[in-house]
Amino acid sequence: MSAQLDPAVARQVEALGIVHEIVECDPALADTEQFCANYAIPPDHAANTILVASKGDPRRFAACLVLATTRLDVNHAVSKLMGIKRISFASADDTKALTGQLIGGVTIFGLPEMPIYVDSHVMERDWIIVGGGNRSTKIRLAPHELTKLPQVTVAAIANPR
Numbered sequence: 350m351s352a353q354l355d356p357a358v359a360r361q362v363e364a365l366g367i368v369h370e371i372v373e374c375d376p377a378l379a380d381t382e383q384f385c386a387n388y389a390i391p392p393d394h395a396a397n398t399i400l401v402a403s404k405g406d407p408r409r410f411a412a413c414l415v416l417a418t419t420r421l422d423v424n425h426a427v428s429k430l431m432g433i434k435r436i437s438f439a440s441a442d443d444t445k446a447l448t449g450q451l452i453g454g455v456t457i458f459g460l461p462e463m464p465i466y467v468d469s470h471v472m473e474r475d476w477i478i479v480g481g482g483n484r485s486t487k488i489r490l491a492p493h494e495l496t497k498l499p500q501v502t503v504a505a506i507a508n509p510r
Contacts, residue, residue, distance in 0.1 A: 355450055355482025357459030362488070365497045367458070369490040372478065379453035379484035381417045392417040396477045398455045400439035400447065401427055410439060410447060411464040412457050414479065414495070419470055419507035426506040430466055448482075456480035456488065457498065465500050467492075468507040 352373040353359065362369060378387045385392045395417040403409040411431055415421050421438075428436050441452050448460055456479045457465050471477060472492045479488050495501055 352481075352483075352485040354486050354488070355454070355456075355459060357449060358456055358482035358488075359459075361458045361498075367490060367494045367497055369488050369494065371481065372487040372489050374481075374485055374487050376453075376484035379451075379487075384478075384487070385417065390478055394474055394477050396471050396479050398457050398480060400444045400455070401431075401436050402439040402443060403431070403433045404435040404437060405433075409433065409463075410443075411466060412460055413466045413468070413506055414457050414471055415468045415507040416470050416474075416477075418510055419468060420510050421468075421507050426504065427466060430502065430504060430506070431464065450480070450482040451484050454480040454483045454486070456482050457495065457501070458482070458488070463500070464502065465498060466506050467495050467501055467503050469503055469505045470507060471495070472503055 378384050381395050385395050396414050399413045401411050413421050481487050
């Protein structure tokens with residue numbers, strides 16, 4: 350039996366007509382560094398979804414997609430885009446509770462309503478790998494497919510490591 354995307358992720362990918370390939374993954378190797386090393390994926394083609402949260406009430410969240418070779422600029426670039434001065438990385442518990450997705454497989458697909466910021470470096474690749482919403486699948490796609498998500502904003506939100 351082949352691995353399947355998280356159901357919410359699969360529904361959105363299908364509804365938007367996202368051209369993609371499902372990549373099966375050993376759940377023990379789902380974290381980016383292990384995944385890239387074991388499946389011969391260049392780290393500059395692996396894109397991670399990171400949730401950020403406002404520190405004040407009411408709490409607001411945003412999802413950010415950055416390459417594994419970059420570091421999210423949460424304090425300046427993302428803060429400015431969200432129009433909030435005090436934001437931080439969402440905790441693993443908040444991420445799981447809000448998205449319903451598993452850490453090591455979080456993706457920008459199938460999320461509840463929130464802004465999604467895709468780093469401009471992601472768009473420079475011919476293909477990328479993103480999470481499948483679980484630890485047993487990843488999604489390979491051309492970055493331009495990400496712009497089919499209506500809440501996506503492409504912006505410079507990360508710096509090289």
